[in-house]
Amino acid sequence: MRSRVDNSVSETESTIDVRSRARIAAQRERRRRRWITVGVILAPVLLCFLYVEFIAVPRYSAESRFSVRSSSGQTAASTAAGGLLSTGDNSSSIAGGFVDGWAVSDFLSSRDCMQQLDRKIGLRQRLTQTGFDPATHLPANASDDALYRAYTSNISVSYNMMEQVDVLKVRAFSPHDATVISDALLEITQDFVNRMDEKGVNDALKVSREAVTLAEKDSKFARASLAKWRITHGNMDPVADANMLLGLVGQIEAELNSAQINLDKIRALGNPDHPMLHPAATLVDVLQKRLADTRRRLSGAGNTEATQLKEYEELKNAQTFADSNLTSAQQSYQQAFTDTLRLQRYLSVIAKPLPDSQPGSPNTPLLLLEALAIGFVLALLVRVFGALAKEFRHG
Secondary structure (H helix, E strand, O other): OHHHHHHHHHHHHHHHHHHHHHHHHHHHHHHHHHHHHHHHHHHHHHHHHHHHHHHOOOEEEEEEEEEEEEOOOOEHHHHHHHHHHOOOOOHHHHHHHHHHHHHHHHHHOOHHHHHHHHHHHOHHHHHOEOOOOOOOOEOOOOOHHHHHHHHHHHEEEEEEOOOOEEEEEEEEOOHHHHHHHHHHHHHHHHHHHHHHOHHHHHHHHHHHHHHHHHHHHHHHHHHHHHHHHHHHHOOOOHHHHHHHHHHHHHHHHHHHHHHHHHHHHHHHOOOOOOOOHHHHHHHHHHHHHHHHHHHHHHHOOOOOHHHHHHHHHHHHHHHHHHHHHHHHHHHHHHHHHHHHHHHOEEEEEEEEEEEOOOOOEOOHHHHHHHHHHHHHHHHHHHHHHHHHHHHHHHO
16 A cells, blocks of 8 residues: 555655756747847847948938929029919929929939039049948949949939938048038039030020021012112102192193183184184193093003002012011011020029038938837848748648
């Protein structure tokens, strides 16, 4: 009986030892997993800290703000605001403001702008960095593609559609380089803005100048034709001659009417030998011939005043039309010149580029937070894959 009790006690103690050892092993396994999790989480943070302290190359930033203005004195933003407050149709002006801002932004991000900047200030030498930092590494003999990638990573431009202002941010390895690059980019952008309307302005002025030249040629030809006609016909103003002949016809008709009345009175006396009968009849005949000659000269056949007046009026009307066309062309050219001056654009710098006194890159707190987030993601993946592997082994 006693031996049976002893065996029972020993079995109980062995069971307790097994459970204790299992519990201790489980605790050790949980601690090991916790340390692995902590290590997975902190590893990216540690690597990021080592990168920031010993590998990363500090970069300084310089930010500038500018907008595109027109010579009319309105910014694109003020034009847009006026369009929102007024009932008029300013959609073309608003669209023009948006187009200008986006065009400048796209130009600053282009290879053309990079090449102009390289020729202007030697961009390659200012971005060359042969250290171990992969984010800024650029050898002196780098290709144009590598230089463009370095350019786009250090130059950022954004466009604020509400204010219609471009924001240019430049990063470089020294405050001086950041300022030099920013100033050069503003000068290049100014040249680009000046050239935006160059072709349109030149085409508009060219068309207006051609119209004025053609109108001057037509006006000179019309004047020369009229002068030639006057010299050929020896008549400066057929209109005045026609008016004179019309007046003369009226005068002759009045005299003829008086002479005819006088002749009728003499004939009414019934004396064929009256001394005034023959002179009165002769006067009537003379006046009738003079009236017929004057009328033939005015509007008869051949080279009469009516024919000359027709030719003269055609030439005079042609000269009047040519002169009017010349005046209209000159006014159109003046208006086109004024419009092109008003529509020309220029760059208005709102904030000059002033570099930071402390390096803005790399951003250590942000990088550490990003590394910590990556560590949590990796720890979660390790837990998931560990659970899947354990299930696979037991399954």
